[in-house]
Amino acid sequence: MPSTGPSAAGLPLAVVLNPAAGRGLAGRTWPRLEAALNARGLAFELLHAGSAREACAALAARPAGQAALAVGGDGTASLLLPELVRSGRALGLVPLGSGNDLAGSLGLRPGDLDSALDRLSRPEGRLDLMEVRLDDRPPVLLLNGLGMGYDAQVADLLHRAPARLLGVPLGGFPRYLWAALRGLRQLESGPLTVEVDGEVLYRGASCLVAVMNSERYGGGFRIAPGADPRDGQLNVVLGGNLSRVALLPLMGRVLRGTHLTHPAVREARGREVRLSWERPMQTHLDGELAGAQRQLTVRVLPGALRCLSLP
Known part of the structure; x- marks a missing residue:
């Protein structure tokens, strides 16, 4: 018991x-x-x-x-x-x-x-955790998720966002929205290969990829709708070679969690995910910047965390 x-x-x-x-x-x-x-x-x-x-x-x-x-x-x-x-x-x-x-x-x-x-x-119950390996560094434990590409550019801008905008405090979701819009200026794509449990999910140009334990990031964006940190699975979501004009309305759908049906979006679930880019891309781990990385591997640790805050 x-x-x-x-x-x-x-x-x-x-x-x-x-x-x-x-x-x-x-x-x-x-x-x-x-x-x-x-x-x-x-x-x-x-x-x-x-x-x-x-x-x-x-x-x-x-x-x-x-x-x-x-x-x-x-x-x-x-x-x-x-x-x-x-x-x-x-x-x-x-x-x-x-x-x-x-x-x-x-x-x-x-x-x-x-x-x-x-x-x-x-x-109490248990939550899954994520274990990330970058190059030869010791593995890193995550609660929520990671992102590469546009996601990480937004995380970088979050750390540098002003405290106030036009005299109004800039915090929480408005702060993330400001960073997301500013990040469109720096949008870039690169060749990406995504493997889930040893099978290739995607190989082609991409501007962002996220691997999630839960469904939300950025103070409310539902990047991985339906993700459950108790199911022993990771959720990977990626966007293809999207332009700024295409990405802006797509972010509105991400907010509502209705983006998975967009033709440029791919989604899968699995226990281990490997991301490989042809050139280094900005990376964040649970919102903390990890620099530009070419590849990483992440696996789920089912039930690794005892938790007192479950529904």
Whole structure:
């Protein structure tokens, strides 16, 4: 039987707070979240997430079996993955970041503290993870997904987007939309080969390819509709040799999740995906830039993460 609740091991929650997440939203919301935790009688210890190394080291110093509650966005949870997998700790989510795509795929709304904390009292389950290999680097664990080409150009622009536009704060989905439109200026295609479970899915010109564990990225774009981070499968979605004029309306369909019927879009599911370009293309891993890469291999790790935030 699955354990129930974060205190099943008799230990307080390790609350990992990234106060900078969501352009400071997580830090501003912390007093209200702290009060909500106390009101529910949930014992906790507060840790601050800095770098991945610092966050994992702080969590590793806590007793074995102590669950972690990531307060921030997808990036905050991703910081903890090496330690969570190493130790077998469970993860809970309070989505207060800019994207919150994994949490959104699980039905959690940003800022809805009651719903996020309600999940902690339910039986835990498991989520799949992605393991990515780039050249000779150590493998990287991902929660949500990766992209090459236009996707990664947009991720790069997100990191450089202004805080305000015409006097209006630029965050969350509007920030991603700004980056997506700016990225059209830099759109380029290249020869790509996509292999899924050893079979060639596509060989030809492409401007973008995404391999996803859940269905959303960019704060709400449904790039892989129907993807389920509990099904033991990866979803790969690619666009062919699209022009700027063709890609712009297609992005509107991606927002609604209706793009898979477009003739320039290919989609497949499998346990291992290999992407090979003839020249290096910009790459992102869970929204973090990984530079220009020619090839990578990604495989699913079924049920690798214990999770306290399932529907």
